[in-house]
Amino acid sequence: MRQRIKYGLFILTCFIWAGCSSTKSLKPGQVLYTGAEININPDSSARIDNQKDVKAALEGKTRPRPNKSLLGIKFKLGLYNLAGQPKKPKGGLRNWLRKIGEPPVLLSEVKIPYNNAVLKSYLISQGYLQAEVTGDTVVKGKKGKAVYTANTGNRYKLNNVTFPKDSTGVTAVINETKENTLLKTGENYDLDVFKNERIRIDNDLKEKGYFYFSPDYLILQVDSTIGKNRADIRLKVKDIAPDAGLKPYTINDINIYPNYSLRRDSALRASTPELYKDFKIYDPRKTFKTGLFDRLVFFQKGEYYSRGDHNKSLNRMVNIGVFQAVKAEFLPVDSFKNNQLNLNVYLTPLKKNSLSFSVTGTSKSNNFVGSEIKITQTTRNLFRGAEQLDVSASGGFETQVSGVAKGLNSYSFTTEAKLTFPRFITPFKGLNSTNNFIPKTIASLSYQLLSRGSLYNLNSFKAEFGYNWKESQYKEHTFNPISVNYVTSSVDSLTRDSLFNANPGLQKNLEKQFIIGSNYSFTYTDQMNESQRNNIYFNGTLETGGNVWGMFASKNNEGKKSVFGIPINQFIRVEADLRNYYKITKNIIWANRLNLGYGYAYGNNTSIPFVRQFFAGGTNDIRAFPARSLGPGTYNYRDNPGATENRTYTDQSGDIKAMLNTELRFKLVSILHGALFADAGNVWLRKEDMGSPATPTSEAIPGRPGSGFKFKNALSEMAVGTGAGLRIDATIFVIRLDVAFPVRKPYLPAGQRWVIDQIDFGSKTWRKENLIYNIGIGYPF
Structure with a gap:
């Protein structure tokens, strides 16, 4: 001291x-x-x-x-x-x-x-x-x-805005779009608006073929002598603007060099091109299928140059993931004597095969920290259509550093194969998008072995086929029409009954899980717009299990619908995650999150599968409570008589989740940031867990009183915690240390759940029972 x-x-x-x-x-x-x-x-x-x-x-x-x-x-x-x-x-x-x-x-x-x-x-x-x-x-x-x-004097406002009266050439195009002008009568005089108006006109002209036009060729003449603090604006094209900037250009030849390098430049240009539609493709080695360039190059011979098509082409060629260098060169035919451009596209491929090795540190929401070794083999352009195959294997070790399961070790081994096609593969034609972003079809197959020390082992097999595409830079969709997940477990027979007795609900969680269904995810974010004062992130997911397959499944000896003799899970699960980031000042941000989830099981099950359930508590959740220790409802695992014998496992999950987080983030000095936060929420089962009676081969499993969801009681069963944190934000990584304590404990009797009056930082006993330290990588949300 x-x-x-x-x-x-x-x-x-x-x-x-x-x-x-x-x-x-x-x-x-x-x-x-x-x-x-x-x-x-x-x-x-x-x-x-x-x-x-x-x-x-x-x-x-x-x-x-x-x-x-x-x-x-x-x-x-x-x-x-x-x-x-x-x-x-x-x-x-x-x-x-x-x-x-x-x-x-x-x-x-x-x-x-x-x-x-x-x-x-x-x-x-x-x-x-x-x-x-x-x-x-x-x-x-x-x-x-x-x-x-x-x-300052009085602020001037715009009076009349006049555009060129000439109805030919470039001025005609300017007049066509003058209804979209940013210069509005009655608005304040603002030089930034003038600059943006010139850029707007330039963008419109670039879409009409005026490749060599520049905003500098426009002048805005201001007359502020008309009185009453008003100004007339007259827009005109400068007399000194060059002829090349005042005429539209069309595309002539489109030459594509898919396997380009400076060393092979002369040989490639001398080779005989393959003619495909409007393209001349110089690829003697047949590195890529010709059809690939239909989805990458948006120009056609004879059409006007378009900046939109230019940007879409570059974005797609850069983001398709097989080229290390991309260049689009537009050259005038006959040195500006006519109005045609030749387009040369130079593409330098990445190496076909690459091997990557990584060692990473991990910090998870269940308070497990550890390390993982991963090796990945990447094969690009697998079928000459810019496909990519990633095969990886990883192994890791984790230990739980806080919570009642402190000291619990976990080992894992994972292998995965993922094949990505840069297009939609469907029974229907014409579904490929034409925006800046390349749609993807992804097929994956994975296996994971998870060993929780002497408690149990989990084996998970997963196969998925689906699509990922961006509607815009703000909106992204992922749809997997086929998703199959099979999970099986093994538990030591000597400790099985004591483990299940100490942790009601664990027995169902470790039953065989067979999930076959579909899932869809939608993400909206404008966080890349750093100039905005307010940014939003939203992610919504919908998953169904067993719905279509349940129609064709047969019933096993227990009367459950099954496929290949394995009972299938039938459920619907929805989740919404809404976040808001408000910049109070340059260095102070108020961040908020609302996370809601609901799962409905039917048919074979009364609760959604454990691997799809919701959890509360932990590093990225409700930080004043140990990981996954909250709920369900008002149930308190600490009151379970068997918990005194075996408290090494506390995963409490639910079918329903409600969580609200608020956090004030501020810069202290250099890369050191601070935060003040409050978290609230809980998880519930849709139907209360009544336990199971004893059988000739197993002991009775106690129920979990208070675990069921009732809308009228939801607010009174919320956990609330608060705390403060320090973050080292080096941009490329964030290391976070949060300390939190509860102010409302839902598992206490009604009327005694608020515990603000019990806060005593000077008491060693109170600190030991209530202070929760969270170490994390990245921000919690």
Whole structure:
């Protein structure tokens, strides 16, 4: 305890030193620059629109930037000053402190006239055409700041927007799309909108064949003398625009070099091409089937050049996964004398075979951590149609580091073969998409052996056939019409009864599972749009088991529908995962998640199979409770008499799940981030587990009281936890440490479930029973 106090005092001393030493090492006459202050229209009581945002934008454009601070303390500057002048040119504590520190930013570095011009230019670009900015410095002791006064005047609005009247050539195309203009009468004057309007017109022209046109060939003439703070806008094509940019081009020859390299350039060009539709394919080695290029190159001979077709072609060639280099070259025929372009497509294939080896660390939601070794053999262009075969084998070891099953070891071995076709393979024709993204048909076969120490072994065989395609950059679909999963287990006969007695529900979970059905998944995300303040992620899945096959299945001796003598699972399972990420500031994000799941079993089963059930608790879930220890419902595995004899397994699962997470994420310093969070939720069985009576060959299995779902009781049976965390976010990986504790325990008697009043961080007993530490890789959601 004393040692911790010493460390705490040392850190506090460092902060105090940093706060007090910001000006201590300044030379005579030097003044520390503390930042810029912006005053907008100080002599007027009227506020401009979005004054707070404009003020922040102006502050961000001033230079230089003052020394960085944390909680108002210029900590980096303090470390720089603490280091003093190093005695050695390299190495040592002083050099290290100066390296991570920051030298003082001086008031003498501030260029007032330059900043005045920059701020005035920005205001004019926003429509304040009569803006004036004056700046000065204010010094107090050894610190000084720059004060800028901006008198904006009234903001101008657009009056009339005029397009070229000429109805021929490029101006005719511009007039065709003027209804889509971004320049609207009555809107604020905004230079960014002007720039985007030029880009819009350029994009429209590129779709019409104007390959050599540029936004720079357009000029927007502004007349702000008409009065009433209005401005007329006249768009025209510059007189100096070159002729090549003012005429549309059509595609002439389309030459494709699928096996291109600089070393073979001359030989390939001299070879005899294979003619396929509008393509000339120079591939003497017959590396690829000619039909592949129908799905990769979207140009046809004689049609106008289109930027859309250009981008789609490049995206598909890059993302198909068999080319390491892609280049599309458009060359004018007869040096601009006519309006034709030859297209040359140069494709350099990746190696046909590659072998990859990886060693990874794992951290899972059930508090298992460990490592895995994986080797993968990849064969590309297997059938000369850009197919890819991946065959992998992996083995791993895990140990549970927290929870009641702490110390439980798990071993696994997995082998998988996956064959991917870059197209739809269906009985129907014409289903291949024509957007930027390549549809895929995927067939996979896998086997996994999982050994949970001395408890049990699981053998899982899975085969799947389906499709994956992107509707757009935001929407993705996965549909597997055929999915077969067979799971069998083995349990030590000497410990079987005690294990099942200690963990009701485990017996059903370890029964043979035969699932044959279909599944569909839809994902929407706009997280790639980092400029947006609010981002959304949604994933919805629907899975059915035994529905179609149940119609043809026969009944076994027990009256259950079966295929090949094995009872099939019949169920419907739906799950929705909705996430929202709101940027409060650049370095503060409020993240929220709502996760709902429901499974309905019928026919042979009263509950959906264990491998499709839902769990609650753990690193990426409700972090204040050990992994998979919550539920179902108000059931408490701790109350089971047999649990005192065998508590090495606590997987509590359910048919229904409801979970809500909220987390405030903020940057502390450099790659170190912090978080405050709260989690709530639980899982339930659709029907309460009543247990099973004793048989001549086995003991009675107790039920799980309170495990059934009742809508009116759902809110009162929710678990709630809260906590804080630290994250090392290095972009390419995230290491997370969260500590959480429960504030509501659903397994306690009604009326006693809120335990906020019992929180006692000073009690060793309370900390041992309630604090849960979670180590994770990546963010929880």
